[in-house]
Amino acid sequence: MTAVISSLSDKQRAVLALWTEVNASLSAYHKLITSFGTAELAWYAKVDAWRQLGIHHTHLARHEQPEQTQASIDKIQQALIEGLYGLLFSDQPDYPVQLSQIYDPPPLLFYRGNKARLHQAQVAIVGSRKPTAHAQKITFDIAQYLAQAGYIITSGLAMGVDKRAHLGALAQADAEYQGRTIGVMGTGIEVNYPNHHDKLFAQIIEQGGCIISELLPHTLPHKHTFPRRNRLVAGLSLATIVTEATIQSGSLITARLTSEQGKQVFAIPSHIDNSNAEGCHYLIREGATLIYHPQQVLDDVNSQLDYDNNSYRPAEQTVSTNHKPSHSIQSSNTAGIALATASQPIPSNIKSPRSAIVVPEHLTLVYEQLDWHGQDLDALIIATKLATPQLIGQLMELELLGIISVQGGRYLRV
Numbered sequence: 001m002t003a004v005i006s007s008l009s010d011k012q013r014a015v016l017a018l019w020t021e022v023n024a025s026l027s028a029y030h031k032l033i034t035s036f037g038t039a040e041l042a043w044y045a046k047v048d049a050w051r052q053l054g055i056h057h058t059h060l061a062r063h064e065q066p067e068q069t070q071a072s073i074d075k076i077q078q079a080l081i082e083g084l085y086g087l088l089f090s091d092q093p094d095y096p097v098q099l100s101q102i103y104d105p106p107p108l109l110f111y112r113g114n115k116a117r118l119h120q121a122q123v124a125i126v127g128s129r130k131p132t133a134h135a136q137k138i139t140f141d142i143a144q145y146l147a148q149a150g151y152i153i154t155s156g157l158a159m160g161v162d163k164r165a166h167l168g169a170l171a172q173a174d175a176e177y178q179g180r181t182i183g184v185m186g187t188g189i190e191v192n193y194p195n196h197h198d199k200l201f202a203q204i205i206e207q208g209g210c211i212i213s214e215l216l217p218h219t220l221p222h223k224h225t226f227p228r229r230n231r232l233v234a235g236l237s238l239a240t241i242v243t244e245a246t247i248q249s250g251s252l253i254t255a256r257l258t259s260e261q262g263k264q265v266f267a268i269p270s271h272i273d274n275s276n277a278e279g280c281h282y283l284i285r286e287g288a289t290l291i292y293h294p295q296q297v298l299d300d301v302n303s304q305l306d307y308d309n310n311s312y313r314p315a316e317q318t319v320s321t322n323h324k325p326s327h328s329i330q331s332s333n334t335a336g337i338a339l340a341t342a343s344q345p346i347p348s349n350i351k352s353p354r355s356a357i358v359v360p361e362h363l364t365l366v367y368e369q370l371d372w373h374g375q376d377l378d379a380l381i382i383a384t385k386l387a388t389p390q391l392i393g394q395l396m397e398l399e400l401l402g403i404i405s406v407q408g409g410r411y412l413r414v
Helices: 010-021 026-036 039-044 047-052 057-063 066-081 115-119 133-148 161-170 195-206 225-236 251-260 275-285 294-307 361-369 377-384 388-400
Strands: 086-089 108-113 122-126 152-155 181-184 210-213 239-242 264-267 312-314 337-339 404-407 410-413
Touching: 010 026, 010 039, 010 057, 010 066, 010 086, 010 108, 026 039, 047 057, 057 066, 066 086, 108 115, 108 195, 115 181, 115 210, 122 133, 122 161, 122 225, 122 251, 133 152, 133 161, 133 294, 152 161, 152 225, 161 181, 161 195, 181 195, 181 225, 195 210, 225 251, 239 251, 239 275, 239 294, 251 264, 251 275, 264 275, 264 294, 361 377, 361 388, 377 388, 388 404
Parallel strands: 122 152, 122 239, 152 181, 181 210, 239 264
Antiparallel strands: 086 108, 108 210, 312 337, 404 410
8 A cells, every 4th residue: 555654865855856857848857967966966056057058948947045945855855755656766675667668767656555466467448438339348348358357457547448447456356356446547646537537546646556647746637638648658568459539539649659669469350340449459550459358469479588587577476376267268377466666686587377168069059159258148049049048058158167157147258
């Protein structure tokens, strides 16, 4: 949970002071650090020295009022003491190593919830704010599936696909799998946006997930803050999945940033006349990996973990061997994957042993009609042309074998 900080060091106060006075401008902050060497020297420098660097006049005005900066820092420290949120600085071991490797890492992160999630292997899921019903279902199912396989689902807390991704990751009956999600805010840590997502924010934190922001705590939503958020979503994750997006969607920014960071982009195809999916079709045409099942994501991302020995290792706490999530056709025990720093290379051993599921011949017809979306009984009667008692009997057999489940009256592979 969110750690309580008793006091900030002089160095940390200087970093916060700079971050406050440049209003969280990455370019201005890094220019000052590059020019002066440390946050302390930059903060104590005269305003004329800042002016000579071409620092914006609004930042210069704040730098000329150090008492207001001190008051802002005192307010943040009080919030830290009260445990309202936590704060990670880029030189701390708790700072996520994968963010330190992007082009423009933030010097600090405000967070609420379980910061340990930041060090576990993540897959981003992004998409439209107004997805179709089908895309909402796909998003939820993929997130749930990947979370059960041990991955953290990272998204941007927006309406539509983002929300469904977070909810899918949270929808775990077993407490061991709950809270496998990270929400990256496009506002300050004190500003819940959209307003009606208050319950989602609370659920993420209560179940053991994490919410982060690089922006100052009181920062309100602005069109420029969301692309910044997108780069953190991409930077934290091993790969990005776009489940549905228009050609103008901000999700394509996340996909581009993912690609620029040398990571894989996955996209879900749809009907060619679905304008909501034009962004996905564009990504596929430009080289994104087309997927129609989350196991395809696991196969590709797991292979990254297998061979990138200097960056990843299994978590200390892994899923109990008597409760492993099973997948259609193949099963995996990759839960509990965590990130390691480059200074802690550990030989990779998380390659998933997979065993083929053997379906009795007399049940093959029914099993082949099922997928991971789910089919209701009426649809299966039409597809298999079996009598209702016979079909129900075979479904019960498949369920007893542990290779299908029933959710909301729908039968699906697991």
